[in-house]
Amino acid sequence: QVLGEFGDPGMATDIALHNFGIPHEWPEGVEAEATAFGDQVTDGMKQGRKDLRDLPLVTIDGADARDFDDAVFARRQRKGWRLVVAIADVSSYVRPGLALDVEAQERATSVYFPNRVVPMLPEALSNGLCSLKPAEDRLCLACDMTVDEQGKVTRSRFVAAVMHSQARLTYDQVWKHLQGEALPFQDERPGVTESLNDLYALYQVLRKARRQRGAIDFESQEVTFLFNEEGTVTDLAPTQRNDAHKLIEECMILANVEAARFLRESKLPVPFRVHAPPPVLKLESLTEFLRIHGLRPGWSETPTPRDFDRIVAQVRGREDEKLIMAVLLRSQSLAAYRPDNGGHFGLALDAYTHFTSPIRRYPDLLVHRAIHHLIRRGERQDFPYDEAQMDRLCEACSHRSRRAEEAERDVHERLKCLYLAQHIGMSFTGMVSGVTSFGLFVELDHGAISGLVHVTSLPNDYYHFDPVRHRLQGERSGRSYQLADRMTVRVRDVNVTERKIDFEPISG
Known part of the structure; x- marks a missing residue:
């Protein structure tokens, strides 16, 4: 049709x-x-x-x-x-x-x-x-x-x-x-x-x-x-x-x-x-994520809503507040x-x-x-x-x-x-919201728009992916990229059909 x-x-x-x-x-x-x-x-x-x-x-x-x-x-x-x-x-x-x-x-x-x-x-x-x-x-x-x-x-x-x-x-x-x-x-x-x-x-x-x-x-x-x-x-x-x-x-x-x-x-x-309370599998990865970001979950086995609300209060005003809030939300049951x-x-x-x-x-x-x-x-x-x-x-x-x-x-x-298809070649600031073996997802400050910085767009190096610390690290340079890092990126390409946005790094 x-x-x-x-x-x-x-x-x-x-x-x-x-x-x-x-x-x-x-x-x-x-x-x-x-x-x-x-x-x-x-x-x-x-x-x-x-x-x-x-x-x-x-x-x-x-x-x-x-x-x-x-x-x-x-x-x-x-x-x-x-x-x-x-x-x-x-x-x-x-x-x-x-x-x-x-x-x-x-x-x-x-x-x-x-x-x-x-x-x-x-x-x-x-x-x-x-x-x-x-x-x-x-x-x-x-x-x-x-x-x-x-x-x-x-x-x-x-x-x-x-x-x-x-x-x-x-x-x-x-x-x-x-x-x-x-x-x-x-x-x-x-x-x-x-x-x-x-x-x-x-x-x-x-x-x-x-x-x-x-x-x-x-x-x-x-x-x-x-x-x-x-x-x-x-x-x-x-x-x-x-x-x-x-x-x-x-x-x-x-x-x-x-x-x-x-x-x-x-x-x-x-x-x-x-x-329902968060499922156990999601809690395990959430606990590790919070510890990496300097937050101590208040639960031992079964969290209460109050435990989550304490974390929300702790991150309010932090530079990585939006990222941590998003991860907390994703950990919840539907x-x-x-x-x-x-x-x-x-x-x-x-x-x-x-x-x-x-x-x-x-x-x-x-x-x-x-x-x-x-x-x-x-x-x-x-x-x-x-x-x-x-x-x-x-x-x-x-x-x-x-x-x-x-x-x-x-x-x-x-x-x-x-919207971004009208701004190909323009630069925006954002934060690394996801790390994979093939690159970094960056969420722009403007409009909460998310796109991919492919690993091949990063400075020339061989990058190792650390899934526990959510990090890519260059073998030769030692340069690393991880969750919550700030980046300035340029809009490289937009595929509206597949809803995919490609960025390339300018700095960060």
Whole structure:
């Protein structure tokens, strides 16, 4: 199949959709089912629900987001906070047996490419009726919590509700507000301002509780792609994260934990999000790697999340921080959906699930169906899934989630190649991120782009490869190259088809 030229705008995404078999066209009847609900919540749908429309709930998302899954509200109380996390009630529209549900199950997740989103649900729902848009009545499933001064949830309940978002805020707007800048509507909606301030105070407590339980605090190393009007990559920049991102993250984790606790007690077959401890083989090579880099692992046999978090704290600010973080991440097990709760190692939690993103993740939709069943006091035999079905669904969702991640990574690598193809002959600084018998992998400081310095490009010598110390050493000169060495390299060649970049050393 001929898709087009490699350099064509959007072609990297088209290739990934084709190569990874990601569904991106709606089968007949799916969009019709989505639009049949209309664009407003009917009075009939609001019946029997808790009315949260007077609560100053707001959404906080990226500037270009359009599918608003979650809204938050906090209020300081005498001994802690009331926190409400309201999530789009997708399950009241997408029901088992509908063509909508069959296709959502097939996709299992929305796929986010730099210049395109392939949604799990048609836009009439994902960006329309289910999205928690400002100044619109919307159905939600809310987790209403009381949190004490130590960040512990002392009471929680789940309610089917109707809400009315009072503002669509961006992370940057909230961060600027928390630093003292006024919101554009601050005088008209004082409840929103008060809630944001209380949310931030609660966030400080939740972060402290996170550190105390020893959750691993990996920093994001994502890259943002910048495009011109024609859709060509013009630059790359580190994705910026501030406390507004982390505030929402902590609120979502808290709601997910409460959902897992609620469901674990019910004994219904549901998808838990399970992250196992690192496998033994990976630990052995990681331990040796850390020792070579002057770090003492704190474990003897079985590491705890706290052991990893201590290492993360030790390397923060070091020149080789990014490299060590990447190696720590690669040593982790892959998280997966399982019908049996196995806890979450990275977050240092006994039980965890995904509740907060049903617009873009099918397991969250399954969790919502279970919660609705429980708050309606439904009979076990009336729940639409048995253990065997849930086991198959968990396996399929795990597979499709990994497929989406691989497709996203594939597009990122192709776009990086297309960007560097415009800069053949130019020099960049970077760090040695991998050493093999045939050369050095260097990750550029700019855009985290990785390429190969082939051993034949190094100064003329016979190089011995030391796999334990991750080093190449020249036999005659004694010159050595090893992990974390700084290098200046020139872009020699780019093969977009194979996603390969060749560098040649200038210095280092």
